[in-house]
Amino acid sequence: MSQKQRMLAGDLYTADDPEIAADAARAAAWMARYNASLAWDAADRHALLAEGLGQVGEGAVVRPPFHCDYGTNIHLGARVFLNFGCVILDVVRVEIGAGAQIGPGVQILTADHPRDPVLRARGLEYGRPIRIGANVWIGGGALILPGVTIGEDAIIGAGSVVTRDVPPGITVMGNPARPRVR
Template sequence: MTEKQKMLAGKLYDPGEPELAKMRQIARQKTEKFNRTSHNESQKRVDIIKSLFGSTGQNIHIEPSFRCDYGRNIHVGENFYANFDCVILDVAEVRFGNNCLLAPQVGIYTATHPLLPHERNSGLELAKQITIGDNCWIGGHATINPGVQLGDNVVVASGAVVTKSFGDNVVIGGNPAKVIKELPINE
């Protein structure tokens, strides 16, 4: 397996491998260009994001500043919106369904490190995919940790730290996040 294949498979990989370093460099150049755009250059912003992400719906809007590791591992559905200062560490895939909204300063992190010091000190890393369903709203300063899956119609309260997966139709919040309220099922 290549280091990229290991990375995407959730196995320990070497982030210093030249292909991965080049991919990160390209993503940083595109995000730098995106973050320098003017508020009246909305089509230019869309074009940059569509060239950066793995896939998008037609309707996508992201406010600067935006940061990511690779970009190619981010997949968003229709009607995606991310407010100011969003960070998506897309070492593994990050998938959003349709109609997802991210408030300011949301952090979505697939990247992680070995727990044992001798493994962590080796410089090897790993990542776990994150999946967000349809009609989700993630509140300001919320953090989504590696490996989390959120179902459809999930609301994540501001400041929540989501460390585990949750099913459909819930409001979650706290640190670590837990179910605060169940939402009525759509009719």
């Protein structure tokens, strides 16, 4: 397997591989264009968004500035909204369901690192996919960690650190994020 194939499969890989570095460079050039598009017509910005991401549903909006590793592993459903300053580290697939609303400064992080210091010292890393269901609301500044699935209609409180799966319809908050007690 190539390093890129290993990355996409969630296996250990090295990010300094030439093929992966070329993909990152392409994404950086695209982000420079996209992040300069705030004053553009919405249709033109949506077309540019579709050029850089894996899938962009109808009516999806991502307010610049926006940052990602590759873009091609990000899949947005219809009417998804990402506010200013979101970061998605998409070394593997990130799915965001229709109608999800994501506040400013949210970080969605699929990239992870081995716990073994010898493997980390060799520059190895891996990714775990993130799935965010339809109609989810994620408050500003939240962190979504590798491998998390957030069920439909869930709410993530602002500033929360989501370390494990969130069932559908549940509100979580805090660090680590826990279900809200009424």
